[in-house]
Amino acid sequence: MKLPHWPRRVFAQLLLSQTVVTVGVTALTAGLFLAPVSSELDHDAMQRALSIAQATATDETLARAADARDVVTAQRNAEQIRLATGASFVVVTDLDGIRLSHTDPGRIGQRVSTDPEPALAGRSVTAIQQGTLGRTARGKVPLRTTDGRIVGEVSVGISDDSIRRRLLKMLTGILLCAAAGLTAGTVATLVLARRLKRRTHNIALADISALLVEREAMLHGIREGLVALDERGRIRLANDEALRLLDLPGECTGRPIAAVLPPGRLADVLTGRITGTDLPAVRDDRVLVVNRTATAEGAVVTLRDRTELESLVRELDTTRSLTEALRAQDHE
CATH class of the missing domain: 3.30.450.20 (PAS domain)
Known part of the structure; x- marks a missing residue:
């Protein structure tokens, strides 16, 4: 197959090369901007999940229900908090990591799918984890009674889909800005190329070199x-x-x-x-x-x-x- 020739005219070469550079720089800039944005969205989701979990852990009724393994009270209170906050799930467990609440009632009474030990040991935890409801940003905190005794954990998750929806909304704006920059760069390149075309009389690059050599020979001869x-x-x-x-x-x-x-x-x-x-x-x-x-x-x-x-x-x-x-x- 015969490969296409690189354009010989200065006008065409400048237009093509500058367009390629503009597209490349725009794509690279958008990519470099999106990478930290995605990480920042994950971080924000984890902090939001942690805040909801910390607020939930202050519910004394929920702590007493976990201590008494009262599934009905734990499920009712946890679901009220989940609906009010828009979280994907609010799971309350006892000291053995057994669920006392879940968005799927059929999973109540089963052990949680991720390790509850750090929260049961008294530490707050944030992470992006894969669980029964898919990939979520999670915040886990210990659930304590009024006397400070740990009786379980509260685990709150923010769905990965909601994070991606936020990213897509931001991506639309980023792509619009990138398209505007690309359009401006292309127009500027076209104007510059047209001006160069007039100044060089649209001659080929090889012809310019030959003309310079001929001019030097003629001037000095x-x-x-x-x-x-x-x-x-x-x-x-x-x-x-x-x-x-x-x-x-x-x-x-x-x-x-x-x-x-x-x-x-x-x-x-x-x-x-x-x-x-x-x-x-x-x-x-x-x-x-x-x-x-x-x-x-x-x-x-x-x-x-x-x-x-x-x-x-x-x-x-x-x-x-x-x-x-x-x-x-x-x-x-």
């Missing part, structure tokens, strides 16, 4: 000097011939014309204070012909060395003058 200036008159580019003709330092890029050339006609022509075509100017002992063309981002200046041509013209004028003089003398 031509016999005319070329200087590119930005809108502030700073040198952006100068080829080898321009460095020679203007006697510029090698590190002149980024420096203004006034910093590398002395005041005079040549500097005025390069900065645009003197305008025209084929303007003559002098640098040291060189005679130059300068042309300056304004661009959207500054200007481009071309320089031609006319020193040898001027010397030949002067020699020709001298020769003509001498010839005329000889002809006149010969005629006399």
Whole structure:
């Protein structure tokens, strides 16, 4: 099977790569946010179950019922508390861990499915456990009489389903925020890519590299000097011939014309204070012909060395003058 080609245009490459990065970052952020949220929801459910269990354990009637193994009273009071608090179950046991109450009356009289010993030993316990009613967040506390004697335990559970429902509600908000961030990132990427498309004329990335190589070869191969200036008159580019003709330092890029050339006609022509075509100017002992063309981002200046041509013209004028003089003398 033929694999799809990676897009060659700069516009398409930028759009695709930035979209992939935006989606990846959004997904990673949402995942990193959800992991502690799930743990925090479990912790909150366990603390809620513990609070209900502690409040239930203060019921003196329930403590007396557990001490007397009064199933009827224990079941009635525990169910009232369960319905009032919305807990999944409120189980009261005796000192042997035998249920005196349960949401399923058929399980009353059986030993609890999880270890009751820590609570019967006087410790409060929170945990996420799997029991007869499934996975629940649990809080267990000892059940004491008014004289402080432990007569059983109170175990309260919060259903895993209720925890997951809370997580799903939060997940909806998180996904909406992630979708908004993803949309904003994609739109910003599209705007940036379109702008880059206009600036690069939608050429391929390989073509840009080839153009740069060709430009370097052309700039340093031509016999005319070329200087590119930005809108502030700073040198952006100068080829080898321009460095020679203007006697510029090698590190002149980024420096203004006034910093590398002395005041005079040549500097005025390069900065645009003197305008025209084929303007003559002098640098040291060189005679130059300068042309300056304004661009959207500054200007481009071309320089031609006319020193040898001027010397030949002067020699020709001298020769003509001498010839005329000889002809006149010969005629006399």
